[in-house]
Amino acid sequence: MQIRNNIRRLLQYRMCLIRFRELGFERVYSYSLGREAGVSPEQIRKDFSRFGIKGNKRGGYLISELLDSLNYIFGKNELQDVILIGVGNIGMALARYNCGFFKRRKYIVAGFDIDPSKIRKINEIPVLPMEVMPRFVKENGITVGIMAVPAISAQEICNMLVNAGIKGIMNFAPIVLKAPREVVIENINLCNVLESVIYCANYARDDLGVLEC
Amino acid sequence: MQIRNNIRRLLQYRMCLIRFRELGFERVYSYSLGREAGVSPEQIRKDFSRFGIKGNKRGGYLISELLDSLNYIFGKNELQDVILIGVGNIGMALARYNCGFFKRRKYIVAGFDIDPSKIRKINEIPVLPMEVMPRFVKENGITVGIMAVPAISAQEICNMLVNAGIKGIMNFAPIVLKAPREVVIENINLCNVLESVIYCANYARDDLGVLEC
């Protein structure tokens, strides 16, 4: 039972709905939302159905109600604290973006780094030495961490996080992390993503005519 | 015919193979590579098969040969120039990471921004005003761009890129870009990714027992 894709789409729908609301719309239809989100209307109805979200026959969906439902699903109202491990290029950018996360009620409450020169505040976020991480996680009930560390130390740090009680990791290190099944790991390899776009844009077109990519 | 997933996995395999090589290994087996890449052995053989990559019955795969094949597929040898639009938080981080891209023969050759205060060099990369982008793209035969701009201006900039002749876009703006079918677009919404990890880590576990996420 794999629901990660559903969830990702729901989040995308929410993003579009927020824009629709800002534009002053009150209602959406699976058709209009689908066009905005780049998804088929049937897919949207299926996704909603799966999470028990109901619309109005003939009347589409009330944006405010939809957003309420989605926010309920994703726990919008509670502020969710996360930590950041590794305050290099990417880590720094994420720390600086924190107010963007905050709008969605996600908040980087602390950064951690092995490098002592990084131990300072960045954008109001305290950056602490790696050693205090486990205690911080336990004391603050942190369940999710963002890893932006070099590949070489990534698995070790992942183990530390798991031992400290972390249940989900968003990983930017170019390595496939190994962790117990119950820990959710999302590996984001920006280099690979760029490379796949380059490949699809340049090479994958004249192979067999229509190589959807 | 959808091959984006295959490609993504191949890139992941390559990443693992590079590590294996660094560790001094000469051969891999679908089994060992699979464990490292978090993929089943059959999947690996299928992926290789699809791209005409052959191994040795009983002898597995020679890492050097595999890497040659993969580098051939992904055009490792030619240096691929890309441009960056938007030099804010994320854009800056990517520009600073350029040497990492360079190792893979991908290189951000220029950044562009509307904000005049951003017009300067970052990490050897010239940042130019937005207006000169189309000419730059045409004169340098750029086919792929990275967008790290605010959502509000994203679609407009996407259109500019497409008009200038760009064939692939890696987009960090929180919006689903619309472009002609032949233009490859990869939307990366970091906020949504984080949120999906949080959801899977915190909520999706006690629903039906085994909610694989």
Added chain:
DNA sequence: ATGGTTATGTTATTATTTTCACAAAAAGTG
């Protein structure tokens, strides 16, 4: 009211992806 229209919700169908299963080739062994 009542009939027509429209958009949902869900079932059925199709397509895609992954896993399974096994034949065939290579390498080792006695």
Added chain:
DNA sequence: CACTTTTTGTGAAAATAATAACATAACCAT
């Protein structure tokens, strides 16, 4: 040199996901 073991490569089967189809409810106009 036969025999066993091991690992690939691929066709068949199973599982998943996406699309199509359509019955049903709500709304609107007459």
